[in-house]
Amino acid sequence: xxxxxxxxxxxxxxxxxxxxxxxxxxxxxxxxxxxxxxxxxxxxxxxxxxxxxxxxxxxxxxxxxxxxxxxxxxxxxxxxxxxxxxxxxxxxxxxxxxxxxxxxxxxxxxxxxxxxxxxxxxxxxxxxxxxxxxxxxxxxxxxxxxxxxxxxxxxxxxxxxxxxxxxxxxxxxxxxxxxxxxxxxxxxxxxxxxxxxxxxxxxxxxxxxxxxxxxxxxxxxxxxxxxxxxxxxxxxxxxxxxxxxxxxxxxxxxxxxxxxxxxxxxxxxxxxxxxxxxxxxxxxxxxxxxxxxxxxxxxxxxxxxxxxxxxxxxxxxxxxxxxxxxxxxxxxxxxxx
Amino acid sequence: xxxxxxxxxxxxxxxxxxxxxxxxxxxxxxxxxxxxxxxxxxxxxxxxxxxxxxxxxxxxxxxxxxxxxxxxxxxxxxxxxxxxxxxxxxxxxxxxxxxxxxxxxxxxxxxxxxxxxxxxxxxxxxxxxxxxxxxxxxxxxxxxxxxxxxxxxxxxxxxxxxxxxxxxx
Numbered sequence: 222x223x224x225x226x227x228x229x230x231x232x233x234x235x236x237x238x239x240x241x242x243x244x245x246x247x248x249x250x251x252x253x254x255x256x257x258x259x260x261x262x263x264x265x266x267x268x269x270x271x272x273x274x275x276x277x278x279x280x281x282x283x284x285x286x287x288x289x290x291x292x293x294x295x296x297x298x299x300x301x302x303x304x305x306x307x308x309x310x311x312x313x314x315x316x317x318x319x320x321x322x323x324x325x326x327x328x329x330x331x332x333x334x335x336x337x338x339x340x341x342x343x344x345x346x347x348x349x350x351x352x353x354x355x356x357x358x359x360x361x362x363x364x365x366x367x368x369x370x371x372x373x374x375x376x377x378x379x380x381x382x383x384x385x386x387x388x389x390x391x392x393x394x395x396x397x398x399x400x401x402x403x404x405x406x407x408x409x410x411x412x413x414x415x416x417x418x419x420x421x422x423x424x425x426x427x428x429x430x431x432x433x434x435x436x437x438x439x440x441x442x443x444x445x446x447x448x449x450x451x452x453x454x455x456x457x458x459x460x461x462x463x464x465x466x467x468x469x470x471x472x473x474x475x476x477x478x479x480x481x482x483x484x485x486x487x488x489x490x491x492x493x494x495x496x497x498x499x500x501x502x503x504x505x506x507x508x509x510x511x512x513x514x515x516x517x518x519x520x521x522x523x524x525x526x527x528x529x530x531x532x533x534x535x536x537x538x539x540x541x542x543x544x545x546x547x548x549x550x551x552x553x554x555x556x557x558x
Numbered sequence: 559x560x561x562x563x564x565x566x567x568x569x570x571x572x573x574x575x576x577x578x579x580x581x582x583x584x585x586x587x588x589x590x591x592x593x594x595x596x597x598x599x600x601x602x603x604x605x606x607x608x609x610x611x612x613x614x615x616x617x618x619x620x621x622x623x624x625x626x627x628x629x630x631x632x633x634x635x636x637x638x639x640x641x642x643x644x645x646x647x648x649x650x651x652x653x654x655x656x657x658x659x660x661x662x663x664x665x666x667x668x669x670x671x672x673x674x675x676x677x678x679x680x681x682x683x684x685x686x687x688x689x690x691x692x693x694x695x696x697x698x699x700x701x702x703x704x705x706x707x708x709x710x711x712x713x714x715x716x717x718x719x720x721x722x723x724x725x726x727x
Contacts, residue, residue, distance in 0.1 A: 227568060227585035227631055248632060255588070255627045256608050268585065270632050296621070300684060320697025321682070322612060322675065325621045326628065456696035553693040 222258045226267040232274070233399060233433060239269045241401060241429040247271050249292060250326035252319075253335040261345050262336075262352055276330070276433055279304070285439040291330030291432045295385065296321070298329055308437060309549065310465055313448040314388035316552045320457050330432040333386060333396065333412065336423060337379035337487075338459055340364065350376045350420040358420075366525040367461065370533065371517075372486040377420030378523055381413055381488050382459045388448060390489035391465035391481035394437045400430030413488030423487075441477070442467040444547035449540040450483075451532060455555045460484035462533045464540035468504070475502050480516065480541070485533055492516045504545045506538060513537035570634040574599070575643025583630045590614045590625040593640060601641035601670045605699075612698035615671040615678070616640050622678025624697075641670035644677060653677060656711035664702035672698045676712045686720060688713060 230236040240247060244266035248254060257263035276290040279301050287308055289298060298304060299315035319327065341347045341359040348357035360368050360378050368378040386409070394409040413424050426432075440446075446467040452458040463483035469476045478499045482490040495516045502508040513534045520530045539557065543550060548558055567582035574597065583592060590607070593599040593616070605613030607626045614626040617639040644651040653673050656662070663669045675698045679685050685694045691712050692705075700708060 222586045224565070224586065227566065229631075229634075248629070250627075251629060251632065252609055252624070252627050255629060258586075259608065268629075270629075272632055296682075320612065321678065321694055322615055322622045322624045322697045323609060323627075325618075325678075326623045456693055553687070553690045555689075 223261065223264040225265050227270065228267060229270040229273060233276070233431065236269055236271050236274060237400060237429060237431055239267065240431060242267055243428065245269055247334075247431060249328040249331040250294065252323050252327045253331065257336065257343075260343055262343060271431070282436070287437040287439070289329050289435045289437070291328060291434055293329050295319070295324035295327045295329070295332065298385075299324065307439060308392065310440075310442075310446040310448055310467060311385070311388045311392065311437065313446075313549060313552055314384040314450075314463075314465060317448055317450045317460075317463070318384035329385070329435055332383055333424070333432060333435070335381075335383060338382045339368065339379040342379060351379060351416070352421075354419075354421045361523065364525060365523040367459070367484070368523050368526050369486050370520045370522060370526060370529050371482075371490055372415045372488070373521065373523075374415065374417040374420065376418075377416035377487070379416065379420070379487055380484055381423070381486070382484075383489070384448070384450065384460065384463060384483060386413070387463055387481045387483035387489045388465045389435065389437065390491050391467060391479040392437045392440055393479075394435055396432055397434045397436060398426060398430045399433050400427055402427075404433075406436075409489070410491055416487045440467065442469055442479075442544075444549070445470065445544045447540050447543035447549040448552075449536055449543065449550045449557075450552075451536055462529060462536045464533075464536045466537070466540035466544040468541065468544045470504055470545065473503050475499050475504055475508070478541075480512070480537065482516070482533065482537070485520075485529065490516075504541075506542065509538045509541040509545075510534075512541070568631050570631055572630070572633065572635075573637040575639060581630075585629060585631045587630050588626055589616070589618075589628040589630045589633055589638070592630040593625065593638075599640050599642055602674075603667055603670055605668065605671070610699075611668070611671075612675060613668050613671040615674045615698065617674055617678055617681075620678075620681055622675050622697075639674070639677075641674055644673065651677065652715045653680075653711065656714040657708075660707045660711040660714065661704075662707040662711040663700075663704050668698060668700045668702075672700065672708055676715070679712065680716060680719065685716060691716065 246265040248268045248270045276292040280288045299312045347359040396407045450463040465481040467479045603613040605611035609624045609627045
């Protein structure tokens, strides 16, 4: 681990001032950043320990939305009574990720900022455009079982590893940030980015900006949701494919639908045209298969991960069937229904 | 490598197994290394050192965390419980007894982390079934493969507690 300066501000304003240096990084739970520092993938000149900032509350806003402080731990968010009752797909996605120990330390803001688990990104002895822009991509033509099938570029085929962010994408979350130029709100669909042009940039945050909270509108899907995660072992592994699906159905006709995919792209993947095409259709395997084909119309394998296209197709259909039946995936009992 | 002109020693307070420690640490020292190398509390094990195996699990303010990924400075003021602090007045913790009775280990290297993790699981109160025990212990790997006996040991301690709690309600 490199040597660095350590600062522990007490206010958001002081934190933003301390972050106003190119190689400064904010430290929250540390579950990804400290790991990356041990591999010399991250070498911050200054760590700004934000753990004392007043960003730890979960609130329901007057409009019934959920406001999540950036420093709320994954555990506190997933088990919060209101979240379990009204935003169950978010709770389920968080509990599908990592381990209890990691969820006790990891924060909501940190989860948004976590970096890809591409093996080459983590290995400084290999070329990686994300770690070292211009050095090349070892995953293209290399070992790429876990890599992207949608939205990849010639410079990077990494995927975003989060489960929480997939549910947040499905729920139309927005990310509240504060920086040297003041506050702004970024819709979840515009927070993470694809790799074209600048693979080193994971998201659209500007220099010195700090995530302060995440806001999620109140959903209207009742029990018609699921978070289905497919991985190489039953627990404590990143998704090969995950699907957050939610439906609102009246008399067998789909009124509203959300489908977000994890493990397929450099950002949680939402296809608004695909969702639109499903509205007004009758629930059932036929319409679900059609929409899965539509979402995957431009899917491209890299060799080792070719199987993920068919896996994604089946996972989308299965998730929509679970949502339609009102039988969300249980994250402890792994049986598929 | 960045050039930091000096090695800053940052003063912190930690209560470890009930004893208050006033320490000065460099900011890049992890809680795991502090426990093992500075305080000779070597019960907490370094496995992967990357948050993937759970061997370093300790309780921080009653919650289980991977001590390998926690910088000690960022836990200033916390109460830490390690495997050395679970027994009380010379009596083993009920989980320690159950691990021995169920032979829930082979080499024993993951055991302190397994037991601290299980102690965290009991305190959380979200685990009620065998499937949930397995899921909520999934952050602790055992390369000897003692999982069945580990789950048995946790079940032995958890289920009577659930029954007692339900009887009291």
